[in-house]
Amino acid sequence: TEHGLWGGRFQSGPAEAMAALSLSTHFDWRLARYDIAGSRAHARVLHRADLLTDAELSGMLAALDVLEADVVSGAFTPVVADEDVHTALERGLIERAGTELGGKLRAGRSRNDQVATLFRMWLRDAARQVAGGVLDVAAALTDQARRHADAVMPGRTHLQHAQPVLLAHHLLAHTQSLLRDVERLRDWDKRAAVSPYGSGALAGSSLGLDPAAVAEELGFDGPVENSIDGTASRDFAAEIAFALAMLSVNLSRVAEEVIIWTTAEFGYATLDDAWATGSSIMPQKKNPDVAELTRGKSGRLIGNLTGLLATLKAQPLAYNRDLQEDKEPLFDSVEQLSLLLPAIAGMVGTLTFHTDRLAALAPAGFTLATDIAEWLVRQGVPFRVAHEAAGGCVRAAEARGVGLEDLTDEEFAAVDPALIPAVREVLTVEGSIASRDGYGGTAPPRVAEQRSRVERRIEEH
Numbered sequence: 104t105e106h107g108l109w110g111g112r113f114q115s116g117p118a119e120a121m122a123a124l125s126l127s128t129h130f131d132w133r134l135a136r137y138d139i140a141g142s143r144a145h146a147r148v149l150h151r152a153d154l155l156t157d158a159e160l161s162g163m164l165a166a167l168d169v170l171e172a173d174v175v176s177g178a179f180t181p182v183v184a185d186e187d188v189h190t191a192l193e194r195g196l197i198e199r200a201g202t203e204l205g206g207k208l209r210a211g212r213s214r215n216d217q218v219a220t221l222f223r224m225w226l227r228d229a230a231r232q233v234a235g236g237v238l239d240v241a242a243a244l245t246d247q248a249r250r251h252a253d254a255v256m257p258g259r260t261h262l263q264h265a266q267p268v269l270l271a272h273h274l275l276a277h278t279q280s281l282l283r284d285v286e287r288l289r290d291w292d293k294r295a296a297v298s299p300y301g302s303g304a305l306a307g308s309s310l311g312l313d314p315a316a317v318a319e320e321l322g323f324d325g326p327v328e329n330s331i332d333g334t335a336s337r338d339f340a341a342e343i344a345f346a347l348a349m350l351s352v353n354l355s356r357v358a359e360e361v362i363i364w365t366t367a368e369f370g371y372a373t374l375d376d377a378w379a380t381g382s383s384i385m386p387q388k389k390n391p392d393v394a395e396l397t398r399g400k401s402g403r404l405i406g407n408l409t410g411l412l413a414t415l416k417a418q419p420l421a422y423n424r425d426l427q428e429d430k431e432p433l434f435d436s437v438e439q440l441s442l443l444l445p446a447i448a449g450m451v452g453t454l455t456f457h458t459d460r461l462a463a464l465a466p467a468g469f470t471l472a473t474d475i476a477e478w479l480v481r482q483g484v485p486f487r488v489a490h491e492a493a494g495g496c497v498r499a500a501e502a503r504g505v506g507l508e509d510l511t512d513e514e515f516a517a518v519d520p521a522l523i524p525a526v527r528e529v530l531t532v533e534g535s536i537a538s539r540d541g542y543g544g545t546a547p548p549r550v551a552e553q554r555s556r557v558e559r560r561i562e563e564h
């Protein structure tokens with residue numbers, strides 16, 4: 104008909120500005136192949152309900168095959184009069200199957216249950232792809248940890264030198280959060296894997312169609328339990344928008360460290376040429392643009408989440424056209440991550456660490472002060488007294504402009520008589536790191552065990 108899917112009760116077509124506002128094919132065309140998969144499944148349940156003959160079913164499936172090939176090749180594309188991807192594809196089907204047969208497919212379904220189903224399908228595939236990209240970043244971090252199994256660095260809190268740690272332990276801390284991001288996406292899928300197809304506009308279908316058969320054909324665990332919920336709910340979209348925003352925030356923390364580590368002041372690491380950019384005016388510059396775009400885009404992904412939540416807030420059940428605004432933020436979050444993740448994996452995997460400098464800085468800023476206090480505790484000194492004594496050592500060393508290990512026996516004894524020369528055994532970075540050998544600590548054997556557990560998790564995913 105002249106007015107797409109709903110011309111019957113109208114005497115005129117939509118105003119130009121109305122149609123322009125309504126149009127969504129410039130973004131929902133991404134759903135085209137999922138729409139066709141849904142149409143195949145729908146044709147089969149119509150057939151099983153005796154609403155299509157055997158011949159009609161095979162004619163319908165053949166026309167859908169041709170339509171899909173034409174969509175893939177670009178021979179069939181939406182036109183301005185097609186309000187959305189569903190309208191365009193029905194026109195395409197009718198052009199290929201004829202008005203009589205093509206016009207039968209719409210029985211018992213609505214764009215409301217269609218779009219809710221297709222969006223879930225698209226997101227489930229996207230989540231798997233994003234997870235794959237995250238695993239590549241996790242593997243790059245873990246590989247750096249393996250290549251630098253013994254390297255030490257100053258661990259920081261408040262960005263101030265705190266206690267020495269293994270570089271591998273620090274890198275694996277990032278891997279841990281990224282693996283949680285992957286697991287969050289897998290966990291999301293359990294809730295997303297229900298099919299709204301068969302919910303119709305909101306009330307379900309009167310045509311004896313089997314939503315479970317459609318769900319199974321489309322790779323879902325089953326159909327939704329409530330047709331109103333099936334068409335109205337978008338918490339599956341908000342939930343994955345959160346998982347993606349959280350992922351981008353975790354990536355931004357890796358990025359921020361790369362930015363800091365590659366400054367002249369830190370000098371912890373150097374970026375590979377392939378993953379850095381130059382300046383148009385300053386010939387010496389090597390800029391961490393991958394890391395900065397990662398940091399910047401995390402703001403965008405947070406915006407996509409909060410924008411979607413604001414769209415959903417207080418919408419009455421069931422479908423409202425507001426819900427058409429659900430797709431662009433998610434398409435954008437996934438698109439940004441698909442650009443970012445390979446670049447971050449490349450940047451991290453090719454980073455050169457300056458382990459000598461990291462080692463030289465590891466004890467700086469009196470990072471072994473805690474070790475003095477804990478050594479005293481092992482001698483039976485109450486921690487409150489031990490903390491005070493270790494602080495006294497810092498004061499003495501700072502006054503003389505030397506490290507803790509440079510204090511003389513007399514200086515130690517003057518701070519506290521319990522500080523006998525044997526305290527020196529903990530005043531090395533290696534000794535300090537080796538002593539933190541509880542589960543999850545930075546001692547080399549614990550970090551090696553952690554790394555093999557992490558490697559197994561990466562492989563299993």
Ligand code: ARG
Pocket residue numbers: 127131187214215218422424426427428
């Ligand atoms: N394009 C719409 C969406 O993305 C689906 C169409 C539903 N339109 C309607 N008038 N019920 O949500």
